[in-house]
Amino acid sequence: xxxxxxxxxxxxxxxxxxxxxxxxxxxxxxxxxxxxxxxxxxxxxxxxxxxxxxxxxxxxxxxxxxxxxxxxxxxxxxxxxxxxxxxxxxxxxxxxxxxxxxxxxxxxxxxxxxxxxxxxxxxxxxxxxxxxxxxxxxxxxxxxxxxxxxxxxxxxxxxxxxxxxxxxxxxxxxxxxxxxxxxxxxxxxxxxxxxxxxxxxxxxxxxxxxxxxxxxxxxxxxxxxx
Amino acid sequence: xxxxxxxxxxxxxxxxxxxxxxxxxxxxxxxxxxxxxxxxxxxxxxxxxxxxxxxxxxxxxxxxxxxxxxxxxxxxxxxxxxxxxxxxxxxxxxxxxxxxxxxxxxxxxxxxxxxxxxxxxxxxxxxxxxxxxxxxxxxxxxxxxxxxxxxxxxxxxxxxxxxxxxxxxxxxxxxxxxxxxxxxxxxxxxxxxxxxxxxxxxxxxxxxxxxxxxxxxxxxxxxxxxxxxxxxxxxxxxxxxxxxxxxxxxxxxxxxxxxxxxxxxxxxxxxxxxxxxxxxxxxxxxxxxxxxxxxxxxxx
Numbered sequence: 001x002x003x004x005x006x007x008x009x010x011x012x013x014x015x016x017x018x019x020x021x022x023x024x025x026x027x028x029x030x031x032x033x034x035x036x037x038x039x040x041x042x043x044x045x046x047x048x049x050x051x052x053x054x055x056x057x058x059x060x061x062x063x064x065x066x067x068x069x070x071x072x073x074x075x076x077x078x079x080x081x082x083x084x085x086x087x088x089x090x091x092x093x094x095x096x097x098x099x100x101x102x103x104x105x106x107x108x109x110x111x112x113x114x115x116x117x118x119x120x121x122x123x124x125x126x127x128x129x130x131x132x133x134x135x136x137x138x139x140x141x142x143x144x145x146x147x148x149x150x151x152x153x154x155x156x157x158x159x160x161x162x163x164x165x166x167x168x169x170x171x172x173x174x175x176x177x178x179x180x181x182x183x184x185x186x187x188x189x190x191x192x193x194x195x196x197x198x199x200x201x202x203x204x205x206x207x208x209x210x211x212x213x214x215x216x217x218x219x220x221x222x223x224x225x226x
Numbered sequence: 227x228x229x230x231x232x233x234x235x236x237x238x239x240x241x242x243x244x245x246x247x248x249x250x251x252x253x254x255x256x257x258x259x260x261x262x263x264x265x266x267x268x269x270x271x272x273x274x275x276x277x278x279x280x281x282x283x284x285x286x287x288x289x290x291x292x293x294x295x296x297x298x299x300x301x302x303x304x305x306x307x308x309x310x311x312x313x314x315x316x317x318x319x320x321x322x323x324x325x326x327x328x329x330x331x332x333x334x335x336x337x338x339x340x341x342x343x344x345x346x347x348x349x350x351x352x353x354x355x356x357x358x359x360x361x362x363x364x365x366x367x368x369x370x371x372x373x374x375x376x377x378x379x380x381x382x383x384x385x386x387x388x389x390x391x392x393x394x395x396x397x398x399x400x401x402x403x404x405x406x407x408x409x410x411x412x413x414x415x416x417x418x419x420x421x422x423x424x425x426x427x428x429x430x431x432x433x434x435x436x437x438x439x440x441x442x443x444x445x446x447x448x449x450x451x452x453x454x455x456x457x458x459x460x461x462x463x464x465x466x467x468x469x470x471x472x473x474x475x476x477x478x479x480x481x482x483x484x485x486x487x488x489x490x491x492x493x494x495x496x497x498x499x500x501x502x503x504x505x506x507x508x509x510x511x512x513x514x515x516x517x518x519x520x521x522x523x524x525x526x
Contacts, residue, residue, distance in 0.1 A: 080391045081375035086350075087343035159340060 003122025005059065007074030008096040009134040011142035012103065012116025012150055015215060016205070017067035023205075036106040037064045040071075043102055047095050055084045056091065060099070065128050068142075069114070071099055072125065090163045093156075097169040097187050100150045104189045108197040111204060113148045113219075117141035118187075120156040141179075147218035148198070149175035151186040160185070176218040195223050227377055232370035235379050242304055243365050304381065311362035319363045323400060326356035330397050333390055350390065357387040357396055366399040368392075411489035414438055419499045421445075421462075424510035426470035426526075431510070434465065436502065438488055443481070457482040470526065472513045480505055 014020070020029055040062045051058045057076040062069060073096045078084045085091060096118065107114050119141070123132030134155070141153045151174070152160065160170075161183070171188045174181065198219065202208065208216055315322065329349040336346045361383045368380055372395060378385045386392055421434040435446035443454040445461040450468065454460035457478035466473055484505070488498050520526040 079375050081372040081389055083376075083389065086347055087341075089341045089343070162342065162344075 001122065003124055003132055005072070005074040005124065005132075006120075006122045007059075007072065007092060007134075008118055008120050008156065009073075009123055009138045010069075010071040010096065010100055010116055010118040010150060011138040012069045012071075012100070012114045013142060014067040014107070015113040015115055015148065016212070032110040032112065033064060033067075036103065036110060036112075037062055037069070039106050040069075040099060040103050044099060047098070051091070051095070055079070055082050056088060058092065058095065060095070062099070062103075063125075063128055069103060069116070070130065070138075071096065071103070072123065072130075073099075087163070089159065090165060093160050093163070094166040094169055097166070100187045101169060101189055104148070104150065104187065105194065108194055108201070111197075111201050113198075113201060114150070115143065115145040115148055115215075116150040117144065117153050118150060118156050119153040120159045144177050144179045144181075146176045146178050147215055147222060148189075149186050149219075149222070151175050151177075151181075151184045153184075154181070157183055157185070173222070175222070176214070190223055190225075198223060227374055227379075229370050229374050232373035232379075235373065236367055236370060238300075239365075239367055239380075242301055243367075246305065246308065307381075308362045308365075311359055315359050315363065319360070322356050322360055323364075326353050326360060326393065327397050329353035329356070330390075330393050333393070337390070346390075350388070350393070353393045354384065354387045357393060358383040360396070360400075361387070364396075364400055366396055368395055368399070411438075411491065411493065414488050414493050414495050414498045415440065416444075417495045419495065419502055421502055421506050422510075423466075423471055423506045424513050426472070426513050426516065428469065432469065434462075436462075438485060438498065442485070456485040466509075470513070471509060472516055472526075473509045474512050477505070477509060480508075 014033075020026075044060045044062060048058050048060060055078055057078065058073060059076060060071070060073040062071050064070075073092055075088050075092060100116070100118070104114060117138050119134050119137040121132065121134030121137065123130060123134040125131070125135075137153050137155055141151075145151060152170075165185075167188075169188060170185045173186050174184050175186055202216055202220075205212075205216075329352045333346050333349045333353070336342055336349070361380065366380070372392065373379060373386075376386055376389065376392065380386045380392075387396070416437050416439060419436050419438075421436045422431050423434070424430070425432050432447065437444040437446075439453070442456045442460070443458065443462060445451055445454055445465065447465060450461055450465050452461035454462040458481040459478065462481075463473075463478075465471070484498070484501050487493065516526060
């Protein structure tokens with residue numbers, strides 16, 4: 001099967017979306033979600049421009065479907081014969097990760113937490129309808145992290161495992177999972193500001209009952225790692 | 227490098243190839259323009275003889291090219307390079323090509339699957355080492371736009387072949403899928419035809435004069451005239467936009483495919499005119515059938 005787009009796809013949804021309307025004014029939540037999407041979109045536009053100076057034509061978008069952010073990226077074929085960096089894929093992976101980092105940060109700033117999965121493969125989309133193996137893989141993995149994290153699925157791991165990726169964006173860390181996954185990488189998001197924000201969210205969401213405690217504590221575990 | 231520079235290079239390269247068919251090449255010979263069978267080059271001659279003359283390589287006198295002293299020097303360096311390579315590598319031509327093709331296929335495979343760039347880099351390096359030799363054994367000719375995109379001429383082999391696409395072009399050339407030089411379409415080139423289309427703005431049909439040119443179409447109409455690309459972008463589409471003419475989504479593809487068909491076959495002007503009539507009527511019907519509410523509400 002041929003797909004017009006082949007690249008990285010991330011699904012990331014809001015943790016605790018169910019019943020969020022009891023805790024916050026629904027219209028405020030919707031406005032926050034749109035604001036986050038717009039901020040990320042602006043950065044995507046900047047990245048595209050930056051890459052054009054290297055003859056790289058990146059297609060990258062962020063879509064919002066209910067509480068799920070979908071980030072897609074792929075490169076358009078360069079003009080025949082024009083010099084482009086040979087390892088375009090690492091460039092795409094790093095830029096894709098940079099956008100997830102920004103999304104995590106924007107969510108934290110708006111007191112929202114996300115978890116998700118990034119995969120690699122073929123896909124198509126029209127409006128908010130997505131189809132393809134990369135979509136199925138991202139959709140089936142994105143709720144499997146049992147903490148705030150965006151990690152890569154097996155298809156993405158296979159393609160990036162031997163590359164030198166930007167270690168300020170991607171780290172060799174396996175989040176606490178609901179499904180077994182021996183090898184993966186996750187997006188780095190720990191910094192002083194984010195730790196403070198995270199603790200603020202935990203505080204706001206009290207009581208931390210047994211059903212939600214593992215996610216919070218696993219995340220805290222990551223933030224406390226050396 | 228401009229497209230014109232690349233075209234001039236190709237003309238010189240073609241003359242070179244013509245000369246070396248005579249092993250005792252006499253560099254002071256004259257050469258008939260007839261070897262430049264492509265209408266692109268004939269068009270260039272008509273359009274920009276001055277540029278070609280000032281290329282310091284050849285002079286053009288009516289239908290005869292004369293190699294000049296400076297041109298002869300460049301010509302000789304190509305000749306010496308070819309002789310040199312032939313002396314050492316002629317016997318391994320097929321083997322070298324098979325190796326280059328293998329490297330190309332491995333690169334293609336890597337791009338389609340794991341995209342391991344270290345492996346791609348190695349395959350490309352190997353393919354370049356083969357291409358720099360094979361270039362002087364096969365003497366391939368390439369599309370001008372590729373040279374323009376590479377920014378170097380193919381005789382600068384190390385730099386020119388340092389790209390997946392140029393290796394791919396080389397493989398295609400040897401296997402007969404490379405640059406097509408056709409003069410079949412010359413029968414319908416630069417001939418006046420009509421494009422009769424309904425304008426919503428004026429409420430009647432307008433008739434444009436249309437010519438198939440070497441790189442697209444030329445439009446001649448009362449208010450707007452000029453060049454259009456093969457798919458109609460340029461003067462044709464801008465006429466449509468100006469006169470509220472609404473074309474179907476497949477219009478551009480149709481114009482481009484018609485241009486290619488007319489270029490690669492001996493299509494008579496009358497036949498090409500008939501196809502243009504079909505496209506023009508298709509556009510007219512689309513324009514006439516725009517939903518009425520759009521104009522009633524001043525949307526269109």
